[in-house]
Amino acid sequence: MNVLETNSLSKRYGRLAALQDLTLTVPGGAVGLLGPNGAGKSTLIKILLGLIPATAGSAAVFGLDVRRFRLHVRQQVGYMPENESFIPGLDAVRYVYLAGRLIGMPHIDAMQRTHIVLNYVGLGEERYRPMQDYSTGMKQKVKFAQAIVHHPKLLLLDEPTSGLDPRAREEMLGLIRDVAHGKGIHVIISTHILPDVEATCDDVVIMDRGALVQQGPIKGLSAGGDGYDVRIKGDRDAFLRALLAHACEAEAHEDGRIRVRFAHGTPGTDPILRASVEAKVQLRHLERCRASLEELFGSVLSRSRNGS
């Protein structure tokens, strides 16, 4: 059974079309829902949760129509909202417990699960403190915990890393990766941060202006990285000249990255090594082009916009 199916789903707010005729099938796994601000990702998630009605079309989660069986759907789904969400005066334990009880978990199960998931997300003794004193990262963890307290079959995450500093972000990505693999939970992550999707997802759905732009496995989409990303320490111009001498096309980026492509196929990393020896620079980093998803995203979007 497909985790998610929509059939020419449309949603209009007055004149603004948030979703246009979206037909989408997600078989399962860890899926990234990518798109710029205002692409209709949040609208789609709200429709899936039965929070807002679609203007036209239908959507089903695990084969259940999201309007008719919305309480059943929500019992199968965990949702982590984008903005901060808490009840002032309540501690994390009560909050997550309440979330579990609202799904319908019995008292004892809810209490046990609350502590299990809070341990899992790594919230320590702070869990007994009122939530308004929490840092952004802690609030985010609690939001994640309340979404998985009932062990949902599908987890919907709306911008899970927005506003987090690198360490908190790394922790959050680790959690998502872990929960999405081997725990029996399907995950859909709505985000505009591409490295997040790369770090956690197997498949990707790209949306723009309320329509589906592209869907497929990340590997397939980001393939075609013919070349290497290099970082050096030392005389950069000399290195670039040396690369040129070895028939490599080099492109220096502002963040210090040098992208090297070979004029004829991929004859391995030898020319790069040689160039670095000749230019007497330190080779700090060498890797096959991988961050091309970001560029792909840009190019896919501009293609779809120009085409429409």
Place this chain on the structure above:
Amino acid sequence: MSSSAALALIEFTARRVFSGKRLWAAIVLLAIPPLVAALLVALARQRAGTPVHFDGITFNLSLYLTLVLTAMIYGVALTSSEIEDGTAGYVLLGACPRWMVALAHVLVTSPLLAALTTASIAATYGIASISPVGVPERGPSVIATDAFVASVALTVYLAFFVFCGYAFKHNMAVSIGTVLVWEFIMPALPTKFMNYTVVMNTRILWLHLTQQGERGRWFRGVVGFDVPTYAEASMFLSVAAALFLTLGMVAAMNRSLAGREGGT
């Protein structure tokens, strides 16, 4: 500081009076006295002899409930809400000194609110005078008197709210709590402290101006309550206004605006 900035500040403060949800709340509030008057007029038509008492409406509504709550809605909106929403910084970082911002809040908003209140009182008067009985015959001068009294009270309240807004961290709780207890509950209790409430002094001012200081039917529930003189009441109100205005300006000069991150 340039004069054009000061002018802009005045215009901007005035513009904010007529915007947002608070305007609607104020309109609802100010509509209550005329509506009650209309109700009474309609009843007087049905049953001859039912007096429509303009002064009663003024005393109990225009100068009490409507006045205090209008001042509360605007007082909180002026500073506390601005600080909470994070818009206060934009105004405080302008070309006008901070004390002037606080001053403008009070001195621009209170005449405008007084004008709205006057409109409400005038409407009440107009409606009440349809009925043959119970309307004072002093003509529109009574409206002017009521408007004066209302604007004095509004100035005191707004100065107090601006002061609380800048001076306290939990400004809403402090200002609203104080006004509820002191201005709503205290005048209902038969204690001497009611002499020191703004509500009572405002109404005493009104008593002297429109009722020749005769207690008559007003304040009759209170035993052993001496009506202060006109001089005492006006002294109290002006001292209160000046005090809170000054304190508000000083508080504005010293207010730190923490972002939401550091506030806890």
Place this chain on the structure above:
Amino acid sequence: MAIVDQSYQPWSGDLQPRRRRIGAMVRVGIRQAYAGLMAKILLLSTYLMVFGTIGILFIASTFQQSVAIVSGNNIYRFYLGSIFPTGILIMTLAALVGGRSIANDLRFNAVSMYFSKAITRTDYLVGKWATVSAFLLSGTLVPALLLWICQWAISREEISAGSRAMDLLALTGHSLVIVLPIAMYALALSSLSRNAFVPGILWVMTFFGSIIVSGILTERVEEDWCKLVSWHNLATRLGEALYEKRVVKVQALGSNLMPIEGTMPYPWYVPAAILGGITLVSALFVLWRMRKFEGQE
């Protein structure tokens, strides 16, 4: 040695029906309502007052004095029916707790948690209503019960067990009559704004406004319906109707103390219809507002 896997485990189990979910929401909500400092202070002062009264009455009774307020069902009727302290207290508590209940959910975005779980808008409303009502009952029903026990202990009349039971029912009913419409109306106001003080002010405005307007009308028009304008009168009139009518059979000190009489000649169903109408309209209003807010983040 046995090693128990303490890492994340899938959970599966039976889910409970909707009423149990609402029950959990109410329990957590009440706990949160008591967390506020102001609410604690207000309730504490009420209880001090009630216990003080009880203490004074006990002292009076040790001097073999029979006090009028302890006779019949006066004492809790008086407590529940008076505007001060009970009326003001309930008004303030409702402004504090009722005013922020939905407004804070909107402001801190807890609605997105509630509505991603298996509850409907109606469940949410019922849960919030029960929460606020239960909280307000601790300012009405619980002190009234204490006073009921006190009356039992020190009154000098013979009251049959049946009458006592009827009194108990009546004071419970009276408390509910006071609390339920207020709670729903406060929720309706609370759903208006994200800022908790706006509903608070609006509710205070309604309460005082209705009393003042009713006062003006009563004085001017001198017709009976004018009393219906006051919220407090409505609740008191309906509450009064619940008590057993009986003659006080004991001669007591201060027997000229006015027992609260139903001064409004309207039958009980008129205030009942008005309060019920307000409650219903408020409920529909909240549902309509939440329909709008359910769509937001």
Place this chain on the structure above:
Amino acid sequence: MSDAVIRADRLNKWYGSVIALNDVSLEIPPGITGLLGPNGAGKTTFMRIAIGLLRPSSGAVEVAGEDPWNNLAHNLRTGYCPEHDGFYEWMTGRAFVRWLLRLRGRSRAEARDGAHRALERVRLLDAADRAVGTYSRGMRQRLKIAQALAHDAKLLFLDEPLTGTDPLVRAELIDLIRSFEREGRSVLVSSHVLHEIEALTRSIVLFHRGRLVATGDIHEIRSLIDRHPHSVSVRSSRARELAAALVRDETVAEVSIPAERSLLVRTRRPDEFYGRLPQIALELGCEVEEVSSPDDNLEAVFRYLTER
């Protein structure tokens, strides 16, 4: 550095018993400076003190040689883009910028033109006449920047301007901020995301838990990390042979083979090691597929500086 635009001397700021800034003394040169640190590091507090919204608990700050507190001339020289949205939602974007210009002493005509220019600059003219309440996140971000630069401020304080924006918007904003520098303005940008700052500037200030941790050029800070041991991961088809060769090199302290085709090398002298690695690989004639080190990026600097 006598030309510093911001100079802080033993700055402290407490909120009750919470310390937000702890004994910060620093000088910030003209140009773009990145204010870096995790959430709650004191970045916002520092900015708000420098802009004159907060008064320090002790210590002094000078902006362009003057105390910012209650200083009208300072208000006109500086522009501030706060982290959180605070708008009069009922106003249009154009009116918002225009009013703020007038509050800074511009005449009506100047304010109208200035608002138009600023909105044009941030590319918000399309939406300028809509109420702010209808704006998307990216638009709000631009509006905040527009009001900060509208009065030709010489010094801009941008608090987390890039947070929550999608890649397309972010690229635009980065271009915009860089253009400010070319016009001779100084900009202080805060962020908790390192690569955002790397794309903007080389000059950074690093905060952690209210303390100043480092200040200066990214390169200078980078060189710090080379005084400490690195672990370097190398992928090669002939990992064991490469390992054998590396062990003989004096810069290498430790070599392990966590997986086939993969090496983990620990070195105490990173500078020399990175220089020699290509040489050794070339001499051995074995293909190197990847070189990477968790210790050789800014995150590591960060980790190292904040965790000691």
